[in-house]
Amino acid sequence: MTENILELKNITKRFSSVEVLHEVSFSLRQGEVHALLGENGAGKSTLVKVITGVHQPDGGQIILDGKRAHFGDTRESREAGIAAIYQELSLFPDLDVAENIFVGRQPTTVGGRIDWRKLYADAGNLLDSLGVHLDLKHKARNLSIAQQQMVEIARAFSINARILIMDEPTSSLTLNEVADLFRLVRRLRDEGTAIIFISHRLEELFELADRVTVMRDGSYVDTCTLKDVTRDELIRLMVGRTITNLFPKQDVKAGDVVLKVENLAREGTFRDISFELRKGEILGMAGLVGAGRTNVARAIFGVEPATSGSIQIEGREVAIKSPQLAIQLGLAYVPEDRQLHGLIPAMNITSNISLPMLSKYAVQGWLQDKTERKAAYGAALQMEVRANNIWQLARELSGGNQQKIVLSKWLSTNPRILILDEPTRGIDVGTKAAVHALMSKLASEGIAILMISSELPEILGMSDRVIVMREGHMTAQFSRAEATQEKIISAATQAVTSGSIQ
């Protein structure tokens, strides 16, 4: 009997001629939470996909319960008790919550038909046991990212996995939801499940994980017990250098008001939203996932326009009925969901970056290849995108690098007002510092930035002012000096806080 439930020995994986995993070894014990840590593109998700049979390794061995194993596809790994929640969510948009949980494994009646009654009863029981409140008949396409994540988790739990792999499960969850998830993970661990957990948030690893394996550039670096390692040591192992300042916020004197929003409302989603944004200012928008911040951003950008209230840009009232109009008015919006709204996976990096500014590069209807390429290259370089070349398809990039492409794409439109929705979600700590430095630089050049973020350190570290939303309305507004973690949490979670509404 071996103590390791799963062992990887010298796993190598190549995509065409590029080696993305180089002799990686890894071991997983029963009843432990084992974190995988590494920069964007280090190979974490690829390693996970080798374990689940999505990819076949080009070298090395997978050993399960002391025996050599081979998984030709995800069905085989699932039958061996391995479940995974992948970084890119994979629900079927037209199926409802219950159908998604049991897709491909629906309970059947004696006659061989789908037993709908049992399906909904089982789904209901499962969600109850996870403490998740969701309408079973809700179609996946109408769920928030956090809710989709919950369905993915329920799906993974439903197969009673002995090994559960979670690739950045918390990146779109906040506070309460993360706490709920951690409670679940701990319960499973105590019941003997072995868990592989990937997150770029180091605090989470210290809170949840027992051991951590660090990867760099596709290679194994080290495995440590979290009790015996410091945050700085982990960062050094991961990036090979120390990072001194994660929030390099420059002091910028705010200029004129460029964006003024008054009593903005969209029936059923948000109401009474009023704020001003000045040139050179970073306005943080805090709140829990689902508080309505993204809806406000989408309304300002003309995706789903507001139904009442007004928007002024540089003192002029505007009716932003479409994103095209928003772009013409100097707005750019980096959405939170890079898979759905930010990126065309089947197109290459260059085309993705030049997408919003195609008209700029089209001369008499023909794309100026060279100009486009140059702009894409410049933007990708600025964001430290890690890819083989600028013709690589977006879907082949690691999650964090996809996020960087989305950022590059909108920055290349030279906006006056930049709306960033969770700008560093899924981005590694080194690049996070680079994104923050870039934001700070853009602000100092006079760009007005509205930054939606669920990460309090980011809100506190980068904002000149902070507004907080809860359940579709604004509950507080703080200056940089006033804002504290406690005040923001309280405004984000409780009913209107006294005295702080402005």
Ligand SMILES: Nc1ncnc2c1ncn2[C@@H]1O[C@H](COP(=O)(O)OP(=O)(O)OP(=O)(O)O)[C@@H](O)[C@H]1O
């Ligand atoms: N299908 C594919 N074809 C070609 N290259 C790929 C493919 N999948 C992944 N890669 C490359 O493998 C490398 C590792 O990617 P991987 O997704 O494993 O990184 P990661 O550590 O999960 O990063 P992140 O933190 O950004 O999610 C990247 O350089 C990526 O571009």
Ligand SMILES: [Mg+2]
């Ligand atoms: Mg990944």
